[in-house]
Amino acid sequence: MAMLTTERYISTHKHRFLDELKHFLRIPSISTSKEYAEDMRKAAAFVKEKILEAGADQARLIETVGYPLVYGETVVDKDLPTVLVYGHYDVQPAEPYELWNTPPFEPVIKEDKIYARGASDDKGQVYMHIKALETLLATQQLPCNVKFLIEGEEESGSQGLTQFLQDKENHALLQADVVLVSDTTLISLAQPSLTIGLRGIVYLEVEVTGPNRDLHSGAYGGAVGNPIHLLCQMMASLHDEHRRITIPGFYDRVEILSQQERDVIAQTPFSLSEYQESLGIAAVLGEQGYSTLERIGIRPSLDINGIWGGYTGEGGKTVLPSKAYAKLSMRLVPHQDSATIVQQFTDYLSTMAPESVKVNVKVVHAGSNAVVINKDSVVLQAAEKAFEEVWDQRPLRTRDGGSIPIVSKLQESLGCDSVLMGFGLDSDAVHSPNEHFGLTNFFKGMETVMAFYQYLTTSHVS
Numbered sequence: 081m082a083m084l085t086t087e088r089y090i091s092t093h094k095h096r097f098l099d100e101l102k103h104f105l106r107i108p109s110i111s112t113s114k115e116y117a118e119d120m121r122k123a124a125a126f127v128k129e130k131i132l133e134a135g136a137d138q139a140r141l142i143e144t145v146g147y148p149l150v151y152g153e154t155v156v157d158k159d160l161p162t163v164l165v166y167g168h169y170d171v172q173p174a175e176p177y178e179l180w181n182t183p184p185f186e187p188v189i190k191e192d193k194i195y196a197r198g199a200s201d202d203k204g205q206v207y208m209h210i211k212a213l214e215t216l217l218a219t220q221q222l223p224c225n226v227k228f229l230i231e232g233e234e235e236s237g238s239q240g241l242t243q244f245l246q247d248k249e250n251h252a253l254l255q256a257d258v259v260l261v262s263d264t265t266l267i268s269l270a271q272p273s274l275t276i277g278l279r280g281i282v283y284l285e286v287e288v289t290g291p292n293r294d295l296h297s298g299a300y301g302g303a304v305g306n307p308i309h310l311l312c313q314m315m316a317s318l319h320d321e322h323r324r325i326t327i328p329g330f331y332d333r334v335e336i337l338s339q340q341e342r343d344v345i346a347q348t349p350f351s352l353s354e355y356q357e358s359l360g361i362a363a364v365l366g367e368q369g370y371s372t373l374e375r376i377g378i379r380p381s382l383d384i385n386g387i388w389g390g391y392t393g394e395g396g397k398t399v400l401p402s403k404a405y406a407k408l409s410m411r412l413v414p415h416q417d418s419a420t421i422v423q424q425f426t427d428y429l430s431t432m433a434p435e436s437v438k439v440n441v442k443v444v445h446a447g448s449n450a451v452v453i454n455k456d457s458v459v460l461q462a463a464e465k466a467f468e469e470v471w472d473q474r475p476l477r478t479r480d481g482g483s484i485p486i487v488s489k490l491q492e493s494l495g496c497d498s499v500l501m502g503f504g505l506d507s508d509a510v511h512s513p514n515e516h517f518g519l520t521n522f523f524k525g526m527e528t529v530m531a532f533y534q535y536l537t538t539s540h541v542s
């Protein structure tokens with residue numbers, strides 16, 4: 081009897097794949113708020129069940145200090161290469177709800193795209209991997225061993241998984257020849273790409289305390305330091321007139337790119353006018369001397385994510401506030417060390433703060449360093465071949481500005497290369513209202529993953 085082809089299997093089960101994905105997307109697994117703790121567990125259990133249903137040898141939940149990890153594995157033959165698929169089942173909050181055309185946790189398919197929070201980041205991409213495994217097992221064509229590590233705290237700093245990795249006894253379980261991650265974007269459907277760099281991140285909260293209580297702004301105004309003013313001044317002076325970050329030592333270890341590497345970036349298809357238009361801005365703004373793609377891919381950045389304090393309710397309240405706050409994130413590039421950056425920032429703020437206020441800096445998420453993919457690795461070459469086969473085009477190599485905090489830690493702990501094979505698009509509106517994922521991206525993604533397993537195995541020398 082002729083062997084069932086993967087194409088045949090997929091076309092027979094296509095509708096079921098999408099129905100199941102919808103089920104996954106209906107679970108509001110928002111990791112940043114305790115309110116959804118129960119849904120987080122439901123999402124973890126769903127992933128585990130689906131890995132088992134795909135035919136894996138085993139799948140289970142691993143408890144952590146935070147939300148559970150889902151671990152699964154299928155061993156074909158110990159002498160064959162092993163892929164560790166990493167992804168996340170948690171999603172970002174969906175607010176503001178009123179800007180969604182359809183509710184964020186009621187997935188719908190429109191014009192070949194599935195709309196829901198997490199459709200692209202990262203549930204759709206995680207599901208693609210589970211269905212690729214199912215397809216390969218059902219057609220008896222799985223060429224390598226596959227492990228799954230799907231976490232629930234990527235969007236909130238990966239605390240549980242970070243702690244899990246700190247215990248060296250856990251490394252054996254995850255041992256693999258490559259960590260495969262689908263949580264990034266392609267340049268476009270017409271121009272596939274592989275991500276070879278991600279920025280690291282530190283996420284901090286600053287608290288500025290002035291007087292021991294809110295004061296009457298008439299009785300005290302002009303005589304007592306206002307924490308909001310001082311916080312704003314400090315935040316504003318974190319960039320200079322060239323839009324460089326002023327923290328002493330911040331750029332000391334920043335990787336300097338060769339002209340050749342900058343030329344490669346300059347060849348990436350990118351239209352500044354389309355970019356500006358898509359964002360509704362008349363001009364971009366960033367560090368002097370660098371292009372937009374360089375500012376995102378190879379230069380560090382600092383953004384204030386929110387700032388608050390004092391009175392913001394209805395009407396007026398004449399108050400000189402006791403406290404002011406800001407949340408801020410810094411994106412780091414290769415060789416910058418997240419712990420050093422936190423220290424440099426904290427020291428700098430304390431030297432900047434006038435005596436009339438106290439400044440306290442709190443780390444919100446465990447920091448992470450930038451990710452650099454080994455450009456000569458055989459696993460990257462296998463990934464390139466897989467793209468060439470499925471997309472009829474050689475993928476370009478890109479450096480993305482976003483962060484996946486655990487990737488650098490997985491590379492360090494397991495000592496293996498990783499492949500960032502993401503199938504989202506910048507237009508997917510991840511973290512924004514109306515997030516969506518293209519069905520073409522889903523199915524071509526599945527095919528690319530399956531081709532990758534094949535090339536990895538044939539190129540493997542044990």
Ligand code: BES
Pocket residue numbers: 201202234235236237263264265278281445480481482483484485
């Ligand atoms: N999938 C994204 C990271 C990403 C986005 C990489 C776009 C490349 C292109 C991930 O889920 C994410 O949003 N990460 C957070 C991490 C943070 C919350 C610690 C980020 O980058 O802000």
Ligand code: MN
Pocket residue numbers: 168201202234263
């Ligand atoms: Mn993600």
Ligand code: MN
Pocket residue numbers: 172201235510511
């Ligand atoms: Mn995300």
